[in-house]
Amino acid sequence: MQHRRHFLHTFASAAALAAWAPLSALAQAVDQVKILYGFPAGSSGDSVARRVGEKLAGTGYSKNAAVVDNKPGAGGRIALEALKNSPADGTVLALAPVSAMSVYPYIYSKLAYDPKDFAPVSIGAIMHHGLAVGPAVPPTVKTLKDFLAWAKANPDQASYGSPGAGSMPHLLGALLGLRSKVDLKHVPYRGTVPGITDLVGGQIASTMNPSGDYLAYAKAGKLRVLATSGPQRSPYYPDVPTFIEQGFPDLVVEEWFGFYAPAKTPAATLAAANTAIVTALKDKVVTDSLAMVGLIPHGSTAEEMAKSQKAEFERWGPLVKQIGFTAES
Incomplete structure (x- = not known):
């Protein structure tokens, strides 16, 4: 599948681009960010989007707090399809579970997005x-x-x-x-x-x-x-x-929610978004709010996010095959 062939080198390249953005290339703060989230308001990941989004105001990334746009349905795929078609200028991000990138390519024969359509920004929170x-x-x-x-x-x-x-x-x-x-x-x-x-x-x-x-x-x-x-x-x-x-060693999963941007977003903008998000995830108001829904705040570099996703992608291929499940089964 084309998704799988392009996955590893494309995602790693996007992470490296963000990591090596020259310090002199400073991004100009956007007026407001929209965070797309593919599940209903009130769900655990929604708390990550909202609490982090509130803390983006007045940062080097955004002048105002973010607006969360819930687009539930299709296991979160609708939000990612919308992100794919959004402007690559830092004004639109999506929050999605890693499974939408690492597992869905194995179970949906026709995805409307490819991992190369997105750039990693930061992991947001881990859930068990x-x-x-x-x-x-x-x-x-x-x-x-x-x-x-x-x-x-x-x-x-x-x-x-x-x-x-x-x-x-x-x-x-x-x-x-x-x-x-x-x-x-x-x-x-x-x-x-x-x-x-x-x-x-x-x-x-x-x-x-x-x-x-x-x-x-x-x-x-x-x-x-x-x-x-x-x-x-x-x-x-x-x-x-x-x-x-x-006694079940392969039932070990730390699924995470991560922030993504469109793939062609400038490296300096990705770096500014990463700094603002990672800082927000250390705020006590945010950490306390996420604790109430059983989430563990976890900011990361874009490179760390890409590396973790690559490992999950490689791990779940053979497991999905053993289970024998596809969207058509």
């Missing part, structure tokens, strides 16, 4: 995913091993919900079923909220979602988080073991 069970599963199920044994003994009820087909939580659940040899039926939802609503209502046994979306329900005792996807335990669930601790 988690498997949770609700009242449809007996209270004696306290660990991942318990859940898999229950699911094997109750195949008619052995299901998991995700925010959508092709999402990272969907693929994590599919990998869990593949590695455990337990048939876990996938139920796609339109986002995390309806799936968790069904989970706490007892309509579905389990869900795989960004773990931050469970926080309020877990504290209220309405669901039980059995595993999280980070390389170490989540700071928000210190008592919950990771998948790797429970």
Whole structure:
């Protein structure tokens, strides 16, 4: 696929261009930035766009605070398609999950964008995913091993919900079923909220979602988080073991939201945007706000962002093939 052939060298080149922008080539601050976000307002990534966007005012990048333009649908692809066709002058950015670049090329045979259409600016925040069970599963199920044994003994009820087909939580659940040899039926939802609503209502046994979306329900005792996807335990669930601790080493995912610009955006403008975003992510108001939705602020250089995305792209190709999922399947 052309997306895959161009991916690695193009994205790395864009990162290098931003990293080596001459210091003398200073960008002029834009009047206002629009941040495109491909998911509904109120979702966890939306908090990153809004809190960072507020802090762009009065920086070397933007005179005013950013405006967030939510373009939900198609797993975030609509926002990236809009960014592709936006002016490359620093006035439009998009915030998107890394899976939109590293996984979608494998599962959508016809993407309306190519990774070479975008320049990396900075990672915004990291999220871990988690498997949770609700009242449809007996209270004696306290660990991942318990859940898999229950699911094997109750195949008619052995299901998991995700925010959508092709999402990272969907693929994590599919990998869990593949590695455990337990048939876990996938139920796609339109986002995390309806799936968790069904989970706490007892309509579905389990869900795989960004773990931050469970926080309020877990504290209220309405669901039980059995595993999280980070390389170490989540700071928000210190008592919950990771998948790797429970015998599933390839269910390790730190999915991040990253800021992108159109590919032909001047290097000095990309550098100014990076400085403003990284500075905003260190602001206590921003870090406290992201903590409320279970996100870990994480600014980066464009080069670091490109390197991380390249690694995810290379990793998920064979895994998606093993799972056997495409948008047409």
